[in-house]
Amino acid sequence: MQYEAVIGLEVHAQLKTKSKIFCFCSTQFGSKPNQNTCPICLGMPGVLPILNREVVAFTIKMGLATNCSIASFCRFARKNYFYPDLPKGYQISQFELPLCQKGNVTINLNENTKKIGITRIHMEEDAGKLIHGENLGQPDSSYVDFNRTSLPLIEIVSEPDIRSSEEAREYLLKLKATLEYLNICDCNMEEGSLRCDANISLRPEGEEKLGTKTELKNMNSFRNVQRAIEYEIKRQTHILDNDEKVIQQTRLWDTGKNETILMRTKEEAHDYRYFPDPDLVPIVVNDEWIEKIRKDLPELPDEKRKRFVKQYRIPEYDAGVLTSSRPLADYYEQCVEMFPQPKTTSNWIMGDILRALKTDDKEIMDCPVTPKHLTDMLKMIDDKTISSKIAKTVFEEMYSSGIPPVEIVKKKGLVQISDEDSILRIIQDILNKNKAEVEAYQNGKTKLLGFFVGQVMKATQGKANPALVNTLLKKNL
Amino acid sequence: MEITEKDVEHVSSLANLKFNDETKKNITTQLKKILAYVKKLNELDTTDIQPTSHVLPLQNVFKDDLIKTIFDKEISFQNAPRFDKRHYQVPKIIE
Numbered sequence: 001m002q003y004e005a006v007i008g009l010e011v012h013a014q015l016k017t018k019s020k021i022f023c024f025c026s027t028q029f030g031s032k033p034n035q036n037t038c039p040i041c042l043g044m045p046g047v048l049p050i051l052n053r054e055v056v057a058f059t060i061k062m063g064l065a066t067n068c069s070i071a072s073f074c075r076f077a078r079k080n081y082f083y084p085d086l087p088k089g090y091q092i093s094q095f096e097l098p099l100c101q102k103g104n105v106t107i108n109l110n111e112n113t114k115k116i117g118i119t120r121i122h123m124e125e126d127a128g129k130l131i132h133g134e135n136l137g138q139p140d141s142s143y144v145d146f147n148r149t150s151l152p153l154i155e156i157v158s159e160p161d162i163r164s165s166e167e168a169r170e171y172l173l174k175l176k177a178t179l180e181y182l183n184i185c186d187c188n189m190e191e192g193s194l195r196c197d198a199n200i201s202l203r204p205e206g207e208e209k210l211g212t213k214t215e216l217k218n219m220n221s222f223r224n225v226q227r228a229i230e231y232e233i234k235r236q237t238h239i240l241d242n243d244e245k246v247i248q249q250t251r252l253w254d255t256g257k258n259e260t261i262l263m264r265t266k267e268e269a270h271d272y273r274y275f276p277d278p279d280l281v282p283i284v285v286n287d288e289w290i291e292k293i294r295k296d297l298p299e300l301p302d303e304k305r306k307r308f309v310k311q312y313r314i315p316e317y318d319a320g321v322l323t324s325s326r327p328l329a330d331y332y333e334q335c336v337e338m339f340p341q342p343k344t345t346s347n348w349i350m351g352d353i354l355r356a357l358k359t360d361d362k363e364i365m366d367c368p369v370t371p372k373h374l375t376d377m378l379k380m381i382d383d384k385t386i387s388s389k390i391a392k393t394v395f396e397e398m399y400s401s402g403i404p405p406v407e408i409v410k411k412k413g414l415v416q417i418s419d420e421d422s423i424l425r426i427i428q429d430i431l432n433k434n435k436a437e438v439e440a441y442q443n444g445k446t447k448l449l450g451f452f453v454g455q456v457m458k459a460t461q462g463k464a465n466p467a468l469v470n471t472l473l474k475k476n477l
Numbered sequence: 478m479e480i481t482e483k484d485v486e487h488v489s490s491l492a493n494l495k496f497n498d499e500t501k502k503n504i505t506t507q508l509k510k511i512l513a514y515v516k517k518l519n520e521l522d523t524t525d526i527q528p529t530s531h532v533l534p535l536q537n538v539f540k541d542d543l544i545k546t547i548f549d550k551e552i553s554f555q556n557a558p559r560f561d562k563r564h565y566q567v568p569k570i571i572e
Contacts, residue, residue: 017542024545033563038548053539075530082493084567133569136562142571143564271491281535 003202003240005233006210007162008119011175012153013185014126014193015058021125021152022049022092022280029191033145041150043088049279051076055152056099056283058184059123060293062154063100065178065300066118070290074099076123076277084144085128093155095274098122099283105178106302107170108320116171117159126151160199160210165229169222172196173324177301181326189221196225201246202236211236212246216260219253228253232260304329312342321350328364331371339375341382348374352392356399368402369395377405385409387416389462418465423456423472426464430455431476441477449473480508 017027023040040047063070077095100121106113128149133139156175162168176194179185186193201213216232219225231253236246251260299307301323308319308329322332328349335345353374357367377394380386386394386409397408409415417423430452431438441448449470456469482505489496496504559566 019540019542019544024540024543024547026544034550034554034565037550037553038546039553042553044553050538050540052542054542056539080491084565084570130570131564132571136564137566140569141559141566142569143562143566145564271487273491276530278531281531281533281538284536 001241002205003233003237004205004207005163005229006160006201006203006213007164007168007229008160008199009156009158009162009168009171010197010199011156011158011172012195013062013156013175013179013187015055015152015154015184016186017052017054017058017152019052020150021052021055021123022150025150027151029193031147034147036147037149041087042146049092051280051283052152055123056285057293058152058182059099059121059154060285060290061182061184061297062156062179063103063121064290064294064297065182066100066103066105066121066156066175068100068103068118068121070285071097071099071101072285073097073282074285075282076280077274078277079124079272079274081272083127084142085130085149087128087146087149091125091127092277092280093124093274094122099285105171105174107167107174109166109170111316114161114167116161116167119157119159121154121156124153124155125149126153165226165233168198168229169226172222172225174301177324177326181298181300181304183298183326192220195220198225198229198232200229200232200236202233202240211240212248214246214248214260215250217250217252217263220255224253224255227258228260231258235260298326308332312336312346314342314346318343318346318350321354322346325364331364331367334371335375335378338371339378339382341378344378344382345375348378348395352395352399368400369398373398373404380405380409384416384418384465386414387462387464387466389457389466390414390416393462414463416465417460417463418468420468420472423460423464423468424476426456426459427452427469427472427476430459438477449477452477480505480512484508 019025020027020036020041023038025036025038025041028036040049060070062068074094074097076092078090079093079095080090082089098120101119103118103121104115105118106115126148128144128146131143131145133141136143158171162171176187179187179194188194189196196219198216198219199213200216201211203209203211214232214236216228219228232251239246250263252263253259254261304323305316305319308314308323309316312319314322321328323329332345332349335349336342339345353364353367353369357364377386377391377398380394381388381391390409394405394408394414397403397412398405401408434452434455437448437451441452452473453466453469456464456473457466482501485496485501485505485508489501554560554563557565
């Protein structure tokens, strides 16, 4: 039978504040274990948490950027459970009154656009980090580092509007781009500053009623999110095809085995006994505060994409790729400012630059080729100092050494030969050496032109101006 | 809703507490009495009264996003029952 997947994502994003959500401890990643702790985040009796104003502001930013309505009144709740990474025995979170609700983001997939609803965005604190047994010390112990405890998080809960692993990936990439544009999260899935859980169920195509869902956790990269969802869709399809029932459960993605494994079934699911946190007073957000934040919002991915299409007249696809991250979009705009040929620039960035970065697993911020260097090279192609074929060599050299392209061209003698006399001399020489081919050409085998062009390029180590070579060859054959 | 021994078992397991049968019975009786007492509040007409989320008439108490060291970490390290390699040591929690 054909099934339709119904997927909702819960995304946790760590907010880039300097200090923790309820105390003055630093949020610095990579500090010595338990360095960034104090009685408040350690949950000592008698302490009083105070909310970091910046956390509210950041959350409102994300809410506005995803078309949510911002609650004028909200509060924190305690989510109660026992685990050694949770020193208080409860997590301070929001429950019935979250700060943001009922928003949406638009995703683009295969030239189609689709709106994915956002149920809510709420603020909460992170838990600590556990290291188990031999990884640190004794096999019968676990070890707790509370540096991460009480780092500010937002949880972004989507509506079950997602229908495939590709849509899930696009949605996640869109959230990431938005968080990065707003400069409120580092979005590093490997380091855990962006985390994603998925709820998945299947239903026969055309059916309204939802099937039994499973929850997927532990997907610590964009690729794993997509893979885990694909695996889970297959697993559930197999169960339903065999007339069996999907059991509601939490499953973990196992990166090594490339499959999801059972973590716990619903019977063991927690009863969190949420209740309003009496230590924290309610938050009232007035229109003035919202409008002040709205005014300061940067240009967001969708707006930038539309502007790129209009201003630079590049295809929608190019604009989508270039605006997928803010640093990439900035890189592109710096280039176009120095070399106002938007499509040529876009081709090089989307092709050679992104390919090289992907191979090295680097981000555009770490690109060894600066916008100045790239555009200096493009200018040399444009004024025919170098051929586009030679440019590939220059690019590789520039990427691996960071040397300015002008120097590379000078040092390696890569300047294009556009001097008619020099090329003519080479052509004569080649025609003399290849009499048989010349005759064949003159008898109508015009395909041999390519052969002659190749010979000239070979003789000049690719430096001859190809257009000129073509013209001159035709004249002399 | 009457409190039963089953509710007491559920809540105590959530709270990580273990009681013997006698204590369990005792707690059940006590909780019943407490809830019966609180039920008295239902006699009040609260139709036009906003639910209270905080007992103090306060809102928007914030701190600035600043880093401050307010406490000597060594004291909390020393306070831990077991502390090793800069980590709080606990019984192993996964197999």
